[in-house]
Amino acid sequence: MPHATGRGRSALAALGASALALAASVLTWASPAAADEAAGGRLDWGVKESFRSYITGPIAEGEVNTGDGASTVGGAYRFHSATxxxxxxxxxxxxxxxxxxxxxGHDGELDVTFANPSIEYSGSSGTLYVYVNGTRTDMAALSGPDIGALSGTVSVQGASATLTAGGAQAFAGYYEEGQALDPVGFTADVTAPEPSSEAAETPTEDPTEDAGVSGAILDWGVRASWREYVSGDIAAGNWEATGGARDGGAVFRFTEGSGEAAGGDYSLAFTGTVAFTGTDVDLAIADPTVTAEGGRGVLSAEVGGERVDLVEFEAELGERDGLLIAEAVPTVLTEAAVEVFGGYYQAGDEMDPLTVAVPLGPDAELPALPDLGDEPEPSPESPSPSAIDADEASTESGPGALAWIAPAAALALLAATATVIAIRRRGKAARSEPAESRDEPATAGGPEPNTPEEPSTEGETTKEQ
Ligand code: HEM
Structure with missing residues (x-):
């Protein structure tokens, strides 16, 4: 008898299951238009301030590295290229x-990599997932402002984060479930799916094809510790990339490079300005050029109204994948540039590596730049202040932000901000870096955890001074 009842039950269960499956498929079929697709955007999260201090402090005597395009901005870690x-x-x-x-830290007893974070958000709450040493882990419960998009950019800033039970394991039991972590801010540039699969024609850049070259890019982050200084507690500032320059987080890209490249020698002029502002900081690096003869090169730029040689390097351009390219070339500061950085660095000091890439044809694919997406526009109904996004400071332009700088600089900053907004608007329409060019998607799995013995060359290190 129990047998018969069991069979009856399983038959019913099977019927129920197929009914459910049918309902599900109908629901799927009848579901409304697909959601907007995200391409580009950033996630800022400092994990936990006390944890960062503990790692680099006297107890753990360790260090923090970032890589795969992640960078440190105002103490928080900035992840990129939202999808x-x-x-x-x-x-x-x-x-x-x-x-x-x-x-x-602790001579390797503590060895944790947080990678490729993701967010599930609904209304005003959600979950932050992180690959912890390669395993996808739900890290924190989020609670923040309502999610919403303004001018095509979704933004949630200052969402509070509390540790989940799963996330607590990543900290070896030193924190408990419910522990407050640093707040989380994230953005994503979104577009409604195209009804037709016909891709929009992207205009090719300036097809002047004489003896010279065009459409080249220069990637250079200036110096990681400089960016950390500007966005950190001391300078409490930020930077803006405008007029052809783009912010890739750990690197800035100057574009529209043109000039000559022949037989290993090259002379290329790029456009764009990266302006650093903060307490006692007002440095704009504009329209850089790179010139090299016999493999010895110099990067100069317009700084304070004059052209200054900033860094020297040794690199010839090699041909690869339809590009002339010199990649991740080490650079050192020139004598002339010492005063540009207020004398904090000496001639010969290592600065960030640079990459120059010159497309040889219209189909050549330039190296991908981490895509931070557009700046979230401040929403009038929910100002969503962010403690961790240094970039926000410029768009807030309140008296608090401006009181730090001299009135003339304040005016310049206001003007620059207006220009930035105008340029961003145009930039959004003509975004040339599609999401496909980014690195492997986070959903494909965790990254290879890097070992401290072999720090990744693309990584950046933060140590306590
Ligand atoms: C040799 C092994 C370790 C030793 C001797 C050690 C020692 C300590 C000590 C003494 C503290 C207290 C610091 C303070 O109160 O200021 C601490 C805090 C902490 N440790 Fe470790 N630890 C070890 C391994 C680890 C590991 C493997 C993790 C995993 C991530 C970890 C995560 C933490 C965290 C999250 C804190 C709290 C930091 C804070 O927010 O203040 N520790 N540890």
Missing amino acids: GEYDPDAGTASLSYTGWVHFW
Whole structure:
């Protein structure tokens, strides 16, 4: 008898299951238009301030590295190149970001990599997932402002984060479930899916094809510790990349490079300005050029109204994948540039590596730049202040932000901000870096955890001074 009842039950269960499956497929079929697609955007999260101090302090005597395009901005880690979906009707988002941060201390007893974070957000709450040493882990419960998009950019800033039970394991039991972590801010540039699969024609850049070259790019981050100084507690500032320059987090890209490249020698002029501002900081690096003869090169730029040689390097351009390219070339500061950085660095000091790439034809694919997406526009109904996004300071332009700098500089900053907004608007329409060019998607799995013995060359290190 129990047998018969069991069979009856399983038959019923089977019927129920197929009914459910049918209902599900109908629901899927009848579901409304697909959600908006995300391409580009950033996630800022400092993990936990006390944890960062502990790692680099006298107890753990360790260090923090970032890599795969992640950078340190104002103490927080910035991950990039959002992909995923945002459903404006449901108020939900599912977004993944790229980059890793590696914590190492106690001579290697502590060795944790947080990588490729992702967000599931619905209404005003959600979950932050992180690959912890390669395993996808739900790290924190988020609670913040309602998710919403303004001018095509989804933004949630200052969401509070509390540790989940799963996330607590990443900290070896030193924190408990419910522990407050640093707040999380994230953005994503979203577009409604195209009804037709016909891709929009992207205009090719300036096809002047004489003896010279055009459409080249220069990637250079200036110096990681400089960016940390500007965005950190001391200078409490930020930077803006405008007029052809783009912010890739750990690197700035200057574009529209043109000039000559022949037989290993090259002379290329790029456009764009990266302006650093903060307490006692007002440095704009504009329209750089790179010139090299016999493999010895110099990068100069317009600084304070004059052209200054900033860094020297040794590199010839090699041909690869339709590009003339010199990649991740080490650079050192020139004598002339010492005063540009207020005398904090000496001639010969290592600065960030640079990459020059010259496309040889219209189909050549330039190296991908981490895509931070557009700056979130401040929303009038929810100002969503962010303690961790240094970039926000410029768009806030309140008296608090401006009181730090001299009135003339304040005016310049206001003018620059206006220009930035105008340029960003145009930039959004003509975004030339599609999401496909980014590194492997986070959903494909965790990254290879890097070992402290072999720090990745692309990584950046933060140590306590
Ligand atoms: C040799 C092994 C370790 C030793 C001797 C050690 C020692 C300590 C000590 C003494 C503190 C207290 C610091 C303070 O109160 O200021 C601490 C805090 C902490 N440790 Fe470790 N630890 C070890 C391994 C680890 C590992 C493997 C992790 C995993 C990530 C970890 C995560 C933490 C965290 C999260 C804190 C709290 C930091 C804070 O927010 O103040 N520790 N550890």
